[in-house]
Amino acid sequence: MLLAGTAIGQSNAPRQMKPEDIPPQYRPPHPAAKMVDRYFRIDPKRATEDVNGEDALLRSREFKRIDSTYYVSWLYEGAYKYNHAADYLGFKNAIYPLAHALDLLEKDYDKALRVRTDEVLIYIPVYKLQIDYTLIANYLMNCYSNTDQPDQVFKLLLRAKKYNFQNQYYLDVYDYMAWTVHRNRFFTSTKYRFLRNSIDENEALAMRYLDTAMRVIARNKPLNEKFQPNVERGEKMSVYHYRNMLYSYAFQQDSAEHYFGLMRDAGRLPHNNYATFKAVSGDFKTAEAEYKIASQIDNGDKRLQEWAYYTTILDIYKSKPREGIQLAKDMIKAAGTTPGYGWYNIALARCLLYDGQVTEAQKYIDRAADFKETHIGTTLGQSHYEFSVQLLKLIAKEREWSMQQFEHNNWWYNPAVLFAMSGKVSERYMQQFLIINQFAQNPERDRVIYKLFSNESTVSWDEIWYLIHDYSTQYFVKRFEREAQTDTRKYIRKYFKLFSARLKIKQGKYKEAKNELDALLRTGDIEPEYEKMFTARLYQAEAEVCKELKYTEEQNDWLYKLYMIYPQLVPFSGIPMNMTLHVSGNADNTVVEKLKGCNINWITNSSVPTANAYISFSGTGDKKTITYYVVDRNGNYIVQKQGFSWRKADEAGQSLAYRLFDIGSKMPDGEQ
Template identity: 30%
Template sequence: MKITNINIVVLFGLFFLGAFNAHAQRIEIDRLEREFRGSYSGRKAYELSQKMIQLDSTYYVGHFFEANYRYERASDKRGYEAAIKSLEKAVALLEKDFPRKLRRTTEIQAYIDSYQYQRKYAFLIYFLAKCYEYVDKPSQAIKVVRRLQNRDFVFNFGISPYSHISWIYLRNRMYSPEKYDFLKPNIEENLEIASRFADSIKTSDKHNQWFLNTYWPDFANDALLSYYHYKNIIYSHQIKLDSAEYFSEQLRRYDRLSHNNYGNLQFIQAKFTEAEDSYETARQNDDYIQKDIKEFDYMQSAIKIFQNDLPSAKSIVENSIKNLGNAPGFGWNNIALSRAYYYSGDLKKSKEFRDKAANFKEIHVGSTWGEVAYDRNTLLFKYLYHKKSISDITFRDKSYWYKPKKLYDISKHHFKQENAHLLLTSELSADPERFIGYYNLFASENNIFFDEIWELIKYFNSDYFIKIFKDKLQEDERERVHKYFNYFIAQFHLEDGDYDLAIKEFERVLEDDYLDETNEKLLIARIHEGLSKAYEEKENMVAANDNLMAFYMNFPQLLPYSDLKMKFNFKVANKTLTPEQEKIVEDLKDCNIEWVENDLNWPTLSINFTKNDKNQVIDYQVEVANDIKFEGNLDLANIEEHPGQLIAFRAFGIELE
């Protein structure tokens, strides 16, 4: 077909009209953006993004709004994957249509014209890299960050490519090149690269310093402070305390100290009062708007367990869940609750929260805690649940050994316990970080604590570990942690039947100048438990009983699940009992407790059957040396079976439903 001059004019006109229309649509989109007031995470932002995309899907602004919305709202892998699609689209369109605006310029008027594009680009790159991290694609995250690095902007709006890459190497240090191709073969090399990138932060803005000082003085020290921050994290991980404290102090001078990280630095030195103060400050400074792992809640809950302040250990985490919901951190919070209920003696609740954690796909946001540690925690509390469930059965009925149903339940728990322990030990033996993490007992990346670490390694070669902990006593500068090394040495001697050596090491812990009777009740209780076992084996029953009583006074919730048997006096206030009440008393006395008479060396459990609104109630009280240790009541209206057993647990401060 022959193209005439008229056709050319028509075609040109149509092209011009289309271009004019597209230009008008972009002007309208820019107007909508300028007039937008509100949060990118709000529904209005999403609706506006869809309107913009409908007007012109080839313009970056609508995708920019949608990307921000999806990123802010994401709370799981699926959400971050959806955000990635929008972010990639927005970045690609911005790069395509505004290449000149995304070039480095030191001419102020040209920079003013480019400012909004460079700002948006920097934030899009940051969000995109974070999304790739959260969906376990750190290699992609590094590639994305390098796109910003290659632009070499005068100002990166607080987003440092070097700090981001340093963080990625630190977070993935334990993996191999087979998993992520950018990594080196071992942890030490990966940490060295992380440290080198952190060093580069300090010098990265030197060629921009005049512009920063002149036009953005509030951000002039950003590179230096970011350098301090990441070096602090790396040195804390390596337990290089003087260096970590130095960088913490530099951050404090500029009011940029992370109180969460500083709390962790104190925690790994067993300075629990200082750690708790820092965690409290971190909590007060956090509005819980950012959905990520709140390490300070998890860690302070552990300190409360060490103190035997179990209600606080639970409430801290419950409030965290209330504030965060099912956002990232939900799984870690459920692990912390599982731990708190485990030490409270409530196995049913501990299992409930452990199962929630195991069934939740955690996204490890804002923390170097990763999937390996998460899975190990859930497996650990599975193992501990089955182990303690055996003790639960034997405590409830000391005649369990001739009841087939209970023997079957014990064998079932034993089988599952052994399977879980086999998996744990095989994982631990293959973990390249076991030396800096678990064997140091307190380490910045270690969120399994000393009492649980003992359960992990107690069946390993005792000579091997005794040597490890003796060497640490000579080499480790953390004086407050030394008593924990002594404790582990004592426990291995006890396992080997070397009772004199065990007693010597246990006593050394009790004599330690740094032993904190407020913050270390769990350790003190375990020491007295070990001493009671050792003295009993040596047939020194006076010392064995003294330590058994000290074990009870420090952490009674542990005793029903121990190999030791507690002694109680027992009193019933009622002069006559109904057959139902006699059965309750019989069930109580069948529990694995040694009942004594009129022996004031032991606690006295008193009960009284009363009525409340026609419901039968058991009032109980535990008295030790004229002081009330526990008291309360048990309403039988909602108790289906074995209230006597529940009263027995109440004598140890364990309130089961």
């Protein structure tokens, strides 16, 4: 989930100070001439030059020539480098000037930074320095965080805490302590001294920091209410932001909803985080709407836009992977190689896999694996990133195996195909072994992966099946049965039940699995638009179990329904789809034979529910074209009418087979 927004503009920046503004006891022990340079040569320009502006670096050099010991000179350099950083090296380069600015500020104005008062005339001369301190510390904190130095983050927060500011301005110390602990919750005190020794202990520690933040707000209220009456309200919103993050992670839905509600009432609802919370709760419609709002108020930060990443997963749930493909491509184009680029490649690869474009997906999986992602302002870290990449690699290998089965209806007695499939099996098990070994060291697997839906999960629920279906089947049956009974999210329970039933099919408990699947079909909480993936997997499981029980007519019905709702899944299901073939034009026999050689059950029996595939050949020489479309029994399009040019008959027949399952069809923008 995303960190609370920290966009910093010029409006709150301190304005020009005069020598007499700072009471004598708070002035630094510098010669009068130096102080005159600061107050009459540097500060007047600062009043008109935005510290976050494009000229900040030039102003920094100018200010250093006047007085290189004035913290403002280094603040401008650090702010410029921070605002232009887009990777590890960029943020690392911003650390020195920001740290030096903070050192100089503390050295010259330590007493002024410690002032706490309800007297306006005493507070006005020093509050500008306190604002600057929190501004510098905020930038420096983010630099440490973005260069994977959480120990330095915490050290900085402890350093800032000693000043006990009555107004937190840009640095809500205890909130950021809670955030830092939560972001590193899966480590222990052995790695970072500020942590405890388990996830539960770390989450409890983070919540205590938020409790302390509320006490600090109450303690500061009498000092601020005379001349800063809205401080308390804003600082409470920050605490609520992190409270709902912790409650969401802990699956305490009611508590999370309460704090989201308080933020909504105040006009401060974090739409991205709320969308993720609703998705984890199984309310995908609301989640999509909230992600859309988040996209419209995107402030253009150079970091992962979570709304885009997770919207592509919702597109997969809706059986619209090509919409996710287009969104991911748009984000890649907009982001370039800035933070988020790797995540968007993961999203694109996932959508391509669910659109059946396995070879194309592999290209983007490899691109994501080779990219050094920088994780900015989010609890999603490198371990989440690597797991997502490795899991997609596993799915790609499973689908490569299924492709051999789909492309050769005689695969089970074809030595060359069997040899290729055995190689794919070996690669798949090697990939599973790699993930399991990595995963065994992950203390979050119980609450982030096996829960199927989690705030910190970066994969879809369907992807988890590829991870677990070959391992410890009885263990997972018991686990998912327990989750189906105890999970408080009523719309999520059916997913655990589906996994349990599918695992029982693998165990050979076909009748028991059939009963559970039939019960799921009778449930009234399947959302028809946003849970097409769930429905498709349910139909697929019904077809699989009916095949084993020799319920041929029922199997045909379920397979037909699966094709109707999510045709791209069928070639990888291992069950031949019933189709009726209609060929017209100057048909190429080699193409047709290659098509018929794929694992599709071509039938003419009108009593069997089938999809009707229409294929037309036209053209000659280098301008040969195949036009195709597929309709259901009522004449409604399942695959829209379109065509493609071809030269090699074998490749054309194979490509056509996939296209009849809406794989490789036109993109939403017309791109092929």
